[in-house]
Structures are given as C-alpha cells and as structure tokens.
Amino acid sequence: GLVLGLEGTAWNLSAALFGDDLVALHSSPYVPPKGGIHPREAAQHHASVMKEVVSRVLTEPERIKAVAFSQGPGLGPSLRTVATAARALSIALGVPLVGVNHCVAHVEIGRWATGFRDPIVLYASGANTQVLGYLNGRYRIFGETLDIGLGNALDKFARSHDLPHPGGPIIEKLAQKGSYIELPYTVKGMDLAFSGLVSAAQESSAALEDVCFSLQETAFAMCVEVTERALAHAGKDEVLLVGGVGANRRLQEMLQVMCEERGAAFAVPERTFLGDNGAMIAYTGKVMLEHGVTLPLEKSQIRPGFRSDEVEVTWREDEPG
Ligand code: ATP
Ligand code: FE2
Missing domain, CATH: 3.30.420.40 (ATPase, nucleotide binding domain)
Incomplete structure (x- = not known):
C-alpha cells in the first residue's frame, strides 16, 4: 500500500506518495515578495496551490492506505490549511489519518x-x-x-x-x-x-x-x-x-x-530530503501506520508547539537507544 503525505508547516506546500520507496513528490514553495515569511500569506499560498500539488501525486488513489500530515510544530495558519485538506482527503478516500511530528519526520527521512x-x-x-x-x-x-x-x-x-x-x-x-x-x-x-x-x-x-x-x-x-x-x-x-x-x-x-x-x-x-518536503511526512506516516499509529479525526487538531520528545516512537521500540 501507499501513504499520501502532506507537508506545509511553513514555506513549502509539498505532497508525496510513499510505498516501498518514494513513488511521487511534488512541491510548491512560497516565496515572500519582500522580507520574511508572513504566516497568513504562506497559508493563502498553500490553499491556492493545494489542488495542483495534491493532484500531481494522487495518481493511484485506490492504493492509498492512509493520509499523513504534519501536525506541528509550525505556523498556525499554514498548519490549519494542511490539516483541513488532510482530513478531507482521509474522508474522501475512506482511509485513516496519521498525525506526524515535523521534527521527527526530518530525522526519520x-x-x-x-x-x-x-x-x-x-x-x-x-x-x-x-x-x-x-x-x-x-x-x-x-x-x-x-x-x-x-x-x-x-x-x-x-x-x-x-x-x-x-x-x-x-x-x-x-x-x-x-x-x-x-x-x-x-x-x-x-x-x-x-x-x-x-x-x-x-x-x-x-x-x-x-x-x-x-x-x-x-x-x-x-x-x-x-x-x-x-x-x-x-x-x-x-x-x-x-x-x-x-x-x-x-x-x-x-x-x-x-x-x-x-x-x-x-x-x-x-x-x-533536507529541507521541508512531503516525502518525510509520507515516509514517517507509513512507518507509523505499519505500527498501528493512526489519528482519530476528532483528535486531529493542529499542534503548533508540538515537540519531538512528546512523540512515543513505537516503531523503534525493539531498540534500547
Ligand atoms: P522548520 O519548520 O523545520 O524550522 P523551515 O520551514 O525553516 O523548517 P527548512 O527548509 O528546513 O525550512 O530550512 C530553511 C532554512 O534553511 C532557511 O532559513 C534558509 O536560509 C536555510 N538554508 C538553506 N540553504 C542554506 C545554506 N546553503 N546555508 C545556510 N542556510 C541555508
Ligand atoms: Fe522543517
């Protein structure tokens, strides 16, 4: 099976499909016209390119087993836009959600x-x-x-x-x-x-x-x-x-x-795989799904201050560390 991953905590809206390997990846970076990243404008950008970015990787919807999204940490408006899209996709495809910690995903990919x-x-x-x-x-x-x-x-x-x-x-x-x-x-x-x-x-x-x-x-x-x-x-x-x-x-x-x-x-x-990318969310989501970690819709609120040490890493539990 495949896992669809959505990343958009900050400047990059990015979607990917991960199976045994990376199957598809498409990104649309937000480039501020002037100055740094403005949270509301970044979220606007994500919303405006969502359809294009998601449809590019949504080639085999019937093989998708879960929708993973970065739940935090990140900018509130961006996180909300991505979470809303992820929930809608999970309902439409009839598959579970997986809430991924963005920092943990950087490490796992x-x-x-x-x-x-x-x-x-x-x-x-x-x-x-x-x-x-x-x-x-x-x-x-x-x-x-x-x-x-x-x-x-x-x-x-x-x-x-x-x-x-x-x-x-x-x-x-x-x-x-x-x-x-x-x-x-x-x-x-x-x-x-x-x-x-x-x-x-x-x-x-x-x-x-x-x-x-x-x-x-x-x-x-x-x-x-x-x-x-x-x-x-x-x-x-x-x-x-x-x-x-x-x-x-x-x-x-x-x-x-x-x-x-x-x-x-x-x-x-x-x-x-270094900067923000959808592949890291799809991959981590897939590993989590394989270990039975899914997120009920009613618990899928964004977590802007989500810290990596809040995540129980059950997929490595055989290792003492
Ligand atoms: P996070 O949400 O994890 O904090 P992010 O949204 O900041 O991630 P990243 O893609 O991980 O996004 O990192 C972007 C940062 O990387 C920018 O601050 C940019 O200046 C910096 N960067 C990119 N290339 C280089 C480079 N060659 N040398 C130093 N910094 C770089
Ligand atoms: Fe990042």
Missing part, C-alpha cells in the same frame, strides 16, 4: 536516506535548531536554541543587508571570500542562542564577506560543540545532519572533521 541506524541528529532549519537522539522510546532533545533557529538567524542578518530571502545560501557564498573577525559565541549548558550573535553581526562595520564568514564560523562551531557533547554523552557513533541549513557545505565540513576526530560516521541526506 534522514535515517532512511543515509542508512544510519541510531545517530545523534543536528536538526538545523529556519525555525528549529536542536540536537536529538533516540533514547528509551523517544527522540530526546539534548540541546536546542533558546531564541531563534539558525536558519532564521541567517535570514535575519541577510535581510538587514537587503539581501533576498532565504539568506542562508547567499551568506554561504559571500563567506567564501571572507576572513575571521570575533563575534559573540553563546552556548549555555547544552543550549544555544543566536540573537546576540546576529545583532553583533548586524552592527559590525567589517566587510560584509568577513561578517558572513564569521557569522557562519561562530554559529556553526556552537552547533558542532553541542553535537559533539551529545555524541560523547549518549555513546553513539553516527552524526546525521538534517534541516534546510544542512545544505551548507561549511557546516557539513565542520561536522565531518569533528566526527573524524571522534571516530564517528557523518552523513547528510541528499538535498530533496
């Missing part, structure tokens, strides 16, 4: 794409920055950002220099010609904070390339430090990088070096 079994995961996206690992039936959060996500931090800095959204890839390019200046490094226990770093970068009078380089070096070193400590603490030997910021070559390189020094393996999934 990353494991699927890389073949890693039990990694420490650095999940670095726009709104989220967390270091996770499987322990006793849940994805525990070893450390996370106390203020904004790493991607949003980069985007915010870019915006202050009138660079287009998303800023992450542009900063990566500019950083290639930069050299190091000192910026504030903030790791508190196992947690991270980026807003002081962004403010200092914005106020710096150094050349833009130098600020981009140093913003990356500082923010990424903070993430690598917490990942390394989680790796040592949990006694695992794999590091998986997921989330949109995972596309950054310098971040990949820094994690690779840390892993080599520790005798751990490092991997990052191919780009399609």
